Amino acid sequence: MSGQKVVQASPDRAGCAGALWLIVKLPFMILRVIPHVGSILRGEAATDSGARARSSGEELTPADDQAVVAAALATLKSRDGGFDLAATTRGVVRAREVVGLARQAGDASAAREVMSDGLWRVFGLLLAERAAHGVRRQGTSVVVGAEVVAASRDRLAEQLRIRLACRGERCEVAGVVLRGQYGQQGWDEDWIIRRSADATTPANGGVLSGRCPQCGAVLRIEADGSCAYCRALVLASGQDWVVWSIEEAPW
Amino acid sequence: MVIAKDVIAGILGLYALAWAVALAFMVFLALVLVVSRGRSDAARNVFRRAVAAGAPQGAVHRAGRTGSPADTAAAIRDLQSVDPGFDVTAFLDNARLAAGAYAMAHSAQDDRLLRRITTSGYWQTPNGKAVAAAIAEWRRYAGDRSGAANRGRMVLDISWRQPAVKNVALGDQGMDRITVRLALVIAGAAGPGWQRTDEVTRFDWDFVRAADQRTDPRAVLLPRTCADCGGPYHSDLDDACLYCHTARPDTQAGWRLDGMYLVVGT
Numbered sequence: 001m002s003g004q005k006v007v008q009a010s011p012d013r014a015g016c017a018g019a020l021w022l023i024v025k026l027p028f029m030i031l032r033v034i035p036h037v038g039s040i041l042r043g044e045a046a047t048d049s050g051a052r053a054r055s056s057g058e059e060l061t062p063a064d065d066q067a068v069v070a071a072a073l074a075t076l077k078s079r080d081g082g083f084d085l086a087a088t089t090r091g092v093v094r095a096r097e098v099v100g101l102a103r104q105a106g107d108a109s110a111a112r113e114v115m116s117d118g119l120w121r122v123f124g125l126l127l128a129e130r131a132a133h134g135v136r137r138q139g140t141s142v143v144v145g146a147e148v149v150a151a152s153r154d155r156l157a158e159q160l161r162i163r164l165a166c167r168g169e170r171c172e173v174a175g176v177v178l179r180g181q182y183g184q185q186g187w188d189e190d191w192i193i194r195r196s197a198d199a200t201t202p203a204n205g206g207v208l209s210g211r212c213p214q215c216g217a218v219l220r221i222e223a224d225g226s227c228a229y230c231r232a233l234v235l236a237s238g239q240d241w242v243v244w245s246i247e248e249a250p251w
Numbered sequence: 252m253v254i255a256k257d258v259i260a261g262i263l264g265l266y267a268l269a270w271a272v273a274l275a276f277m278v279f280l281a282l283v284l285v286v287s288r289g290r291s292d293a294a295r296n297v298f299r300r301a302v303a304a305g306a307p308q309g310a311v312h313r314a315g316r317t318g319s320p321a322d323t324a325a326a327i328r329d330l331q332s333v334d335p336g337f338d339v340t341a342f343l344d345n346a347r348l349a350a351g352a353y354a355m356a357h358s359a360q361d362d363r364l365l366r367r368i369t370t371s372g373y374w375q376t377p378n379g380k381a382v383a384a385a386i387a388e389w390r391r392y393a394g395d396r397s398g399a400a401n402r403g404r405m406v407l408d409i410s411w412r413q414p415a416v417k418n419v420a421l422g423d424q425g426m427d428r429i430t431v432r433l434a435l436v437i438a439g440a441a442g443p444g445w446q447r448t449d450e451v452t453r454f455d456w457d458f459v460r461a462a463d464q465r466t467d468p469r470a471v472l473l474p475r476t477c478a479d480c481g482g483p484y485h486s487d488l489d490d491a492c493l494y495c496h497t498a499r500p501d502t503q504a505g506w507r508l509d510g511m512y513l514v515v516g517t
Contacts, residue, residue: 027266027273032388034276039381042310044287045302046513047452052288057412057451058436118344122351122409129359133405155324156339178407178440179447194340236341244344247410250438250449 054250060190061247063149063163072151076158082201088241089146091208092162092191095243096143099123106131113221114207116194116242117235120225134174139182141168149190159194159244170251180251187249194244206240213240296516303515310377312455314516326419330427336466342506343414346431346456349508354409354437356382358448360389367490367499369508370459378511404448408438417455422462429506431456432514453514460505 033040048057063069077083095114102111108124115123145165152159166187171180193208202213210219214232222228225235235242286298303311331337349368356362362382373379411433418430432455439448476483482494491498 027269030273030276031269036381036384037276037280038307038310039377039384040280041283041302042306042377042513042515043381043452044283045299045515046311046454047450049288049450050447053436053449053451057434058438058449061412116344117341118347121348125351125355125364126406126409129355129406135405135407156327172407174405174445176445178445179438196338196340236338236344238338238340244340245410247412248408 058250060163060188060249061150061161063147064151069148069151072153073148076151076153080200082203084201085148087205088160088193088208089148089162091205091241092193092243093143093146093164094210095208096164096189096191099243099246100141103127103137112225112235113210113219114243115235116244117225119243119245120235135178136173138171138173139169139180141166141170144186153197155197157194157197158199159192160241161190161192164189164191187251189249190245190247191243192245192247193241195241196238199239199241202240207234208241299515306515307377309510310513312512312514314453314514323416323419326421327416330419330421334465338466339416342429342458343416343431345506346414346433346458347411349456349458350411350433350435350454351409353382353511354406354435356386358404358406358437358439358450360386360404362386363490365508372509373507373511376510378513403442404439405441405445406437406439408436410436412436412451425462426459427462427464428457428459428509431458453516455512455514456508457510457512458506459509460507464505466505 047053073085098114099111102108102123106127108120108127111123112120143164144167147163147165148160149163150159150161166189167184169182169184170187171182172178199213202211202216204211204213204216206213207219211217212219212227212230212232212234214227214234215230217227217229219234220228221235225233227234232239234240283298286294289295303313327337327339349365352362352364352368356365365382369379374383414431414433416429417432418428420428432453434451434453437450437452439450440446441448477492477495477497477499479497480492480495482492484499485493489499
């Protein structure tokens with residue numbers, strides 16, 4: 001019995017002693033930070049945080065002038081007669097569905113077939129990090145509108161920024177709601193697709209349509225980013241459009 | 252007895268001094284936060300200018316200080332004339348991975364991937380040292396608890412804005428060097444209570460490789476299995492085979508992160 005009392009009392013005493021010890025060493029813990037004050041100040045100077053970050057840095061890039069976009073699309077079409085904006089947009093909407101399913105399943109491999117190599121690797125890191133914390137994305141949404149808000153071409157690459165107007169529910173939770181909210185809402189997402197300046201639209205539709213731009217087979221991607229049938233590197237953007245970046249307005 | 256009293260008084264005096272300095276430092280940091288995160292853009296700009304002026308060499312770049320686009324395009328053409336496999340899109344795609352690796356090190360204290368894609372020189376730069384110090388501090392705090400990553404912070408999203416090649420220097424001291432400027436967006440949350448900790452930081456990233464190195468187009472591919480024993484890697488963060496412990500090969504087509512500069516708008 002007395003042994004039980006000792007066992008019950010010791011955590012309290014240890015907790016009390018621990019708190020006292022923490023108070024005693026607290027100033028020294030703070031003093032340890034002083035040598036790093038330079039990097040703290042530099043980080044503060046270069047970083048927008050919290051509400052400032054959301055209101056400036058995370059906002060979607062303003063749309064280019066419509067005439068400029070139309071001219072760029074006309075140039076693109078004149079060089080690549082097979083380019084079909086409606087089909088490309090449908091492909092981006094399909095890619096969004098693929099990525100959304102991968103995100104909800106926590107399985108990055110499901111999104112391998114539409115993302116560029118680097119984007120997919122960062123996506124994989126993120127999903128692993130989120131799984132470690134039990135973060136889940138809830139809700140479903142649909143695309144109710146799409147518009148090309150920027151189109152550019154240089155000697156090396158072509159790039160389209162397609163703004164998707166989405167409607168539905170989105171919410172990320174890990175015990176508590178981390179971001180988003182329950183209930184129907186609307187928001188915009190920018191999906192940026194990119195391809196080599198030399199690439200032309202494949203007859204079968206290509207990556208965004210779920211086809212290998214090289215051999216035309218139904219797209220099945222190996223983990224190394226190559227077509228399972230012809231081994232062509234189809235996600236390095238050398239041959240066809242791939243999803244190059246996904247930007248969401250702050251939420 | 253008198254000596255013992257003096258010693259005790261001296262220790263208490265030093266302890267009181269430590270508290271005084273610590274409190275003064277906390278007040279200073281609070282003032283910095285008020286100025287830096289307050290509503291006044293004018294005060295924030297003064298703060299930025301002061302920090303940029305006082306920063307050590309190699310820590311900060313001022314916004315706008317980059318090479319001309321024409322010079323950059325010409326240098327890329329020069330690079331492609333000797334290295335036809337070099338592709339700017341693939342290069343930027345790999346730069347994105349460096350940004351993701353940095354975000355994981357900075358926000359989740361997990362530097363395994365960052366260690367694989369950086370030069371040893373990176374860790375001698377002011378910003379490399381700052382990352383290493385933050386992770387070392389976390390590990391000291393975490394002790395021998397299981398898991399290398401900080402479970403008190405989480406990364407919800409990593410993205411970038413306006414990535415662009417800003418400078419290309421070929422054959423400088425036997426190295427090719429490409430500088431990429433981008434704004435790194437990290438949406439995160441921190442416990443307790445999982446408050447949002449979103450950050451947007453502008454960086455210049457220096458990537459280097461030996462001047463005589465050429466791009467192997469297949470080198471951008473990510474090996475998912477160990478070349479020695481065939482064992483699978485479970486994550487991009489794995490830096491060695493879990494089975495035979497062979498080091499994982501480089502997947503950056505020879506380019507490694509050599510330096511990182513905070514870009515301060517002044």
